[in-house]
Amino acid sequence: MPPEQYETYEHDVLIIGAGGAGLRAAIEAKAQGVSVGLISKSLLGKAHTVMAEGGIAAALGNVYSDDSWRVHFRDTMRGGKMLNNWRMAQFHAQEAPDRVLELERWGAVFDRTKDGLILQRDFGGHRYARLAHVGDRTGLEMLRTLQQHAVAQGIEVYMECTVTRLLKDGDRVCGAFGYRRSTGQFIVFRAKAVILATGGIGKLWKFTSNSWECTGNGVMLALDAGADLIDMESYQFHPTGMVWPPSVRGTLVTEGVRGDGGTLRNSKGERFMFRYIPEFFKAETADNEAEADRWYTDKKQNRRTPDLLPRDEVARAINAEVKAGRGSPHGGVFLDIASRRPADYIVRRLPSMYHQFKELAGVDITKEPMEVGPTAHYMNGGIRVNAETTATAVPGLYAAGEVAGGLHGGNRLGGNALSDLLVFGRRAGQHAALYAKSLFGMPTVEATRLDAFAREALIPFQGEGTENPHAFQAELQETMQALVGIIRKETEMREAIARIEQYRQRLPQIRVDEGRAYNPGWHTALDLRTMLTVAECVTRAALERKESRGGHARDDYPSADPRFGSVNVVVCKRDGAVVTSLEPILEMPEDLRQLLREKG
Known part of the structure; x- marks a missing residue:
């Protein structure tokens, strides 16, 4: 397939994912004066953010005047069992009120107090009522507001596109390769900076609150590109x-x-x-x-x-x-x-x-x-990023929202997800744009690499096996539900690793018929490679943390172990294999440590 057959676009900043984090990043990048492209796996406005119901956590103090960013920071750290990136938790607590008020200025309609202020409700783990909300449809209102604001800025949107690989020019990311779900046409994006805002991994489990998009694409893209993951064992099961x-x-x-x-x-x-x-x-x-x-x-x-x-x-x-x-x-x-x-x-x-x-x-x-x-509800961990810039370890690659780890540590408090999208979506857009403006000229993309990615994506059409991709996915979900669920133990997780390897051996036997246009079997077949790798990352990280803490609970290690209280489990790829390591958490400054000693 010659390069000229690829549909090709160029942008300074490319954002993969059009939920709350992706839209907020797009708005901020556009405000920096750069060309912005926004890719949506589904239709614009259908991102999983609409499923967030309860509210946006921010210490506005509208219901309790005693609330402050310091109390919000303390609640977030305690809720995360101290595994959080404290700098991210600090930025989040300090900036969330401004992001909510900004959303209000852009037209978001919130429930109100008798005095006309934004009403705030109670949620688990928060000392004060601090969730700004619109009934129980807050995510929908937030996405509507961001979407209308983004469209008004003239941001280019590519709907119903799936990205299968990130493109690299040497060590740095320079775009993405994927296909249009409606036609099967391959599409190439050249970019100076890429932001991953692809959401979570909930479809790994049989019973989940997540929508069909949440198959872990962003996690896999980052891992393949050379980025690290963090806290993948700390998955949240909503009660x-x-x-x-x-x-x-x-x-x-x-x-x-x-x-x-x-x-x-x-x-x-x-x-x-x-x-x-x-x-x-x-x-x-x-x-x-x-x-x-x-x-x-x-x-x-x-x-x-x-x-x-x-x-x-x-x-x-x-x-x-x-x-x-x-x-x-x-x-x-x-x-x-x-x-x-x-x-x-x-x-x-x-x-x-x-x-x-x-x-x-x-x-x-x-x-x-x-x-x-x-x-199964929320990925507390994800791609490891810099707290201030949301940059990953790979030059030109940024991440924000659920796909990025660090803020929530061992367990996310309700309402912190939506404010996370706003705070770090903005930071990602700002810093990705600044990085893009520091570069001269669009990076190059090797045609041979594009051809290889195209051939890889078409493999399911060429197989002679009899594996059904939908049945295959259901089998993986059953395995994760039974063996790497809410309560875990080593024997079951090692069985899960063995099954994942067996599934990987069966991948070439998947057979997809019909054409490439609107072919759900093909879409699922391509997702399976991603899901198997992400499932392995979760399971190996869970094996590494030999204790129970936050969203990670083990039947064979039922108590928290002080030896694991100040370390993160880091996952990366080395020579094609998933490997884990323990790394110490960056020491917190004394003024913030003092906040955590306070009662209440």
Whole structure:
């Protein structure tokens, strides 16, 4: 296939991923006066950001004037079990309020206090109510606002394109190679800088809140290009996903239900979370049901209900109740807001949840409890980046949003994801543009490399095997769900590694028929190479961390080990093989360390 047959475009800054981080990066890069290209795996406006429901965490102080970036920083570090990149956590807490107010200036419509300020709700792990929200559709409103602002700036958007490889000129990244999903036409992007904003990896598991796009493409692209990954073992299982009916199992039930007063109960009607309050939180958590109820009516106590503990704690508690035989009929627990709030309040504050359960499960949440259980939700780790610039170890390559690791450490607090997109999306766009402006001339791309990438992408059409890509993907998801799920142990994870290697040997046997235009079998076949590598990264990192901390829980090492409390698990590729290592966390300055010593 000669080079002239490739559809080719040139931009100073190329952004792969059109969710919250990608759009915010595009807006900032455009503001720096450079040419910007934005690639979307799906249609513009359909990115996974729309699935974020509860709110944007930012210390605006609109509900509690005592809130500040310092308290937000402390909550984020504690929630992340101190594995966080403290500099990222500092930038995030300091800059999130400005990013929310900026979103408001661009037209975002938030729920309001009686005084007309942006209303903020409670979420797990946050000392104060600090989530700016639009009912339970915050991600949708955020994406709508960013999208309209980006389009108004004249940013070039390439919809329904999948990137399969990054292009390099020597050591630095100089573009991307992929194809149009609608036609199968190969497409080449030449660029001075590339930003990865591709989201997460949730489709590795059978039960997930993630949409179909979340197959780990950005992680694989960065790894192949020479970047490092960090904290891949610390995957977050959200405690509340739908468990019934089976066709929608894993669909997210926003933490806003609990933030607005909902409580978790087992089959005996007990508020079981009182059994699972960690020592660390006991000083500031309601000790019994009556006190927890008073917490809701007198927020001046600033105390947490155990239903709003960090997500890793709640998910493991639900898992324990189900295993103990105290679960709901369909293998979850009950989430009750019907007995806690009036029907009109529920419909007004949680409209998406009301319609979701009414239409998908036949449950009226204003009259009866929901059945919920843990669901694969969020990649706490990801590509290792510089805190200030979001640059990776590969010149010209940047990353922001869920695909980038460091901010959340061992466990993400609810609401921090959306503010992460805004804060580090902006930083990525700014610094990628500055880097691009420092270069003269567009980098070169070897035609032979493009031909090799094209041949690689067409292999599924040429195989003579009988493997079905969709069945293959389902088998991998079953393996990850069973062997590298919410609770792990060495024997099962080593079995997972063995299976992943067997799957890799079977890849050449995948057969795809029909043409390249809108061929979901081909798309899935290409995703499988990515998913196998990312699954191996998660599993090997989990084997390396021989303790339980945050989103990483091991049955054979059930306690946190101080030896692992100040190290990150780093994953990279060496001679084509995935390897792991332990690296010490950068020491925190004394003024920030002092914040973490403060009570509350």
